[in-house]
Amino acid sequence: xxxxxxxxxxxxxxxxxxxxxxxxxxxxxxxxxxxxxxxxxxxxxxxxxxxxxxxxxxxxxxxxxxxxxxxxxxxxxxxxxxxxxxxxxxxxxxxxxxxxxxxxxxxxxxxxxxxxxxxxxxxxxxxxxxxxxxxxxxxxxxxxxxxxxxxxxxxxxxxxxxxxxxxxxxxxxxxxxxxxxxxxxxxxxxxxxxxxxxxxxxxxxxxxxxxxxxxxxxxxxxxxxxxxxxxxxxxxxxxxxxxxxxxxxxxxxxxxxxxxxxxxxxxxxxxxxxx
Amino acid sequence: xxxxxxxxxxxxxxxxxxxxxxxxxxxxxxxxxxxxxxxxxxxxxxxxxxxxxxxxxxxxxxxxxxxxxxxxxxxxxxxxxxxxxxxxxxxxxxxxxxxxxxxxxxxxxxxxxxxxxxxxxxxxxxxxxxxxxxxxxxxxxxxxxxxxxxxxxxxxxxxxxxxxxxxxxxxxxxxxxxxxxxxxxxxxxxxxxxxxxxxxxxxxxxxxxxxxxxxxxxxxxxxxxxxxxxxxxxxxxxxxxxxxxxxxxxxxxxxxxxxxxxxxxxxxxxxxxxxxxxxxxxxxxxxxxxxxxx
Numbered sequence: 001x002x003x004x005x006x007x008x009x010x011x012x013x014x015x016x017x018x019x020x021x022x023x024x025x026x027x028x029x030x031x032x033x034x035x036x037x038x039x040x041x042x043x044x045x046x047x048x049x050x051x052x053x054x055x056x057x058x059x060x061x062x063x064x065x066x067x068x069x070x071x072x073x074x075x076x077x078x079x080x081x082x083x084x085x086x087x088x089x090x091x092x093x094x095x096x097x098x099x100x101x102x103x104x105x106x107x108x109x110x111x112x113x114x115x116x117x118x119x120x121x122x123x124x125x126x127x128x129x130x131x132x133x134x135x136x137x138x139x140x141x142x143x144x145x146x147x148x149x150x151x152x153x154x155x156x157x158x159x160x161x162x163x164x165x166x167x168x169x170x171x172x173x174x175x176x177x178x179x180x181x182x183x184x185x186x187x188x189x190x191x192x193x194x195x196x197x198x199x200x201x202x203x204x205x206x207x208x209x210x211x212x213x214x215x216x217x218x219x220x221x222x223x224x225x226x227x228x229x230x231x232x233x234x235x236x237x238x239x240x241x242x243x244x245x246x247x248x249x250x251x252x253x254x255x256x257x258x259x260x261x262x263x264x265x266x267x268x269x270x271x272x273x274x275x
Numbered sequence: 276x277x278x279x280x281x282x283x284x285x286x287x288x289x290x291x292x293x294x295x296x297x298x299x300x301x302x303x304x305x306x307x308x309x310x311x312x313x314x315x316x317x318x319x320x321x322x323x324x325x326x327x328x329x330x331x332x333x334x335x336x337x338x339x340x341x342x343x344x345x346x347x348x349x350x351x352x353x354x355x356x357x358x359x360x361x362x363x364x365x366x367x368x369x370x371x372x373x374x375x376x377x378x379x380x381x382x383x384x385x386x387x388x389x390x391x392x393x394x395x396x397x398x399x400x401x402x403x404x405x406x407x408x409x410x411x412x413x414x415x416x417x418x419x420x421x422x423x424x425x426x427x428x429x430x431x432x433x434x435x436x437x438x439x440x441x442x443x444x445x446x447x448x449x450x451x452x453x454x455x456x457x458x459x460x461x462x463x464x465x466x467x468x469x470x471x472x473x474x475x476x477x478x479x480x481x482x483x484x485x486x487x488x489x490x491x492x493x494x495x496x497x498x499x500x501x502x503x504x505x506x507x508x509x510x511x512x513x514x515x516x517x518x519x520x521x522x523x524x525x526x527x528x529x530x531x532x533x534x535x536x537x538x539x540x541x542x543x544x545x546x547x548x549x550x551x552x553x554x555x556x557x558x559x560x561x562x563x564x565x566x567x568x569x
Contacts, residue, residue, distance in 0.1 A: 008375060012370050012373060012376055013376065013377070015370060016371065016376070016382055020385045023385055023386050023443070023446075023447060024388065026404075029400065029403070029404075041410070042409040043409070046409075046411045088295045092292060092295065096293065099286070101282070101286035101289045101290070102279060102282050102283050104289075107293065107297070111296060111297075111300075114300060114304060117304065118504060118550060120529065120546060120549060121311070121546045121547070121549065121550045122304060122307040122311065122546075123529070124533050124543045124546060125306075125307035125308075125311045125543065126303060127533070127534070128310070128321070128539065129303070131321075144299075148295045153296060178292070182292075206393060207395075209394060209506075209511075210507065224393075225394075225395040225396070229395050229514075232514060233514035233515050243399065246396045246400065249393075250396045253392075253393075254392070262384075265380075265383050265384065265387060268451055268452070269454065269455035269458070
């Protein structure tokens with residue numbers, strides 16, 4: 001019996017380990033290839049150990065791509081976008097969770113309904129709207145349409161339902177108006193939900209490809225992924241340089257994720273249960 | 276009536292609080308929807324005069340073999356990536372959830388890691404595994420005594436590469452979603468089943484699957500919507516060239532027509548067809564899974 005349990009234990013852990021290797025190996029490969037020449041990638045067998053070409057590749061990336069510019073662009077858009085979204089989503093989510101007013105139910109369901117609209121559907125008309133507003137090529141076109149999102153509002157509302165009415169009542173008696181109740185009572189309580197939303201929004205902005213590709217016309221305004229694909233398209237033969245650029249763009253986010261991963265995964269799991 | 280107006284007036288701050296979403300919704304969703312219906316009935320290059328063409332855009336679309344090919348590729352890509360992935364995700368979730376498995380949070384984080392990587396980066400990384408002649412994958416194949424595969428020369432080869440990218444990026448994400456559902460199952464269900472002599476496989480089919488059914492439906496719906504929106508993978512893979520064989524998709528077709536050729540009216544009709552296709556497939560999924568419940 002004990003032997004059987006032990007062998008089961010070993011078997012399942014080994015199986016998971018194979019899965020982990022599949023999940024993690026491409027990152028290892030990415031880092032290793034950023035220290036090698038392109039030929040190492042297509043050697044037979046491919047070289048799987050660190051080489052000494054990193055600084056060489058790094059210099060090539062810096063010469064062929066405005067890396068730090070793209071990095072700062074992306075950070076700027078992500079920070080502004082995330083801050084605005086956190087504010088508007090939490091204010092709206094809190095209002096829906098804690099107040100009843102004429103039409104509140106219908107308005108809430110309309111908002112939920114918008115989640116099933118595939119975004120690609122509106123690509124053409126949204127592009128033309130942006131053009132007519134003169135927003136093409138500007139970050140405004142990336143930031144403004146998504147400062148309040150159905151997913152974010154829904155997410156915050158689920159959390160805000162748990163805020164005690166007595167707390168809000170006490171704040172009201174102390175002279176807080178509705179915005180004061182949101183700012184002084186709800187926001188501190190909502191902190192974990194906001195943290196999760198902040199990470200998803202930030203990562204989402206970081207990864208967004210199709211809409212920035214359409215809206216951003218000037219390559220000095222490119223976000224990281226746009227700059228990366230431009231680098232790749234222009235330099236098919238120097239793949240180790242492209243890999244180095246990708247590594248520099250990817251690893252910071254991975255490290256950031258590892259730091260916050262516990263709360264993040266707890267957040268996803270909770271969210272899945274709630275919705 | 277007066278009472279209602281009074282009530283509305285009293286709640287004016289609350290309407291103000293929720294207004295940003297609805298203002299954006301009106302400007303960037305409701306208005307575009309109607310505008311796109313209007314566009315779909317016109318021929319327009321974005322600058323010149325709009326020309327009313329009735330249903331001509333749709334007639335052209337239905338007669339365009341390139342569109343049908345893109346749709347076919349899209350369905351293959353969707354099945355090839357999501358079918359195996361969801362099964363593997365389910366297995367991962369089931370195993371991590373077993374009582375005898377240790378280091379659960381380590382496994383969760385490790386499996387989730389690929390999802391944090393931007394799709395553009397995933398394409399760049401995965402493209403370097405596959406070559407027509409060389410590359411890591413062909414090396415592994417020859418080590419296993421198999422023939423090399425010229426990955427980018429055949430439709431199925433390209434489709435497999437793209438399916439692997441999608442599978443790798445979303446496998447852990449879906450496993451985490453399943454895990455959250457599994458954790459709602461009380462531990463004594465499994466303990467009782469074990470006492471009754473149920474094998475792991477029986478526990479999986481008799482307890483896990485039925486409880487997870489709604490979540491499985493949710494992931495299938497999401498992956499269907501995602502599957503018909505595939506764009507980044509084939510676009511970045513081929514770069515400035517036309518897409519590799521077998522990898523032209525509906526959104527890629529839409530993108531080309533709208534933003535490369537400036538056929539805005541035509542692109543708007545493509546997006547309506549895309550919407551109908553996604554709706555249709557979601558409906559089929561939903562029907563199919565609801566039926567198999569009884």
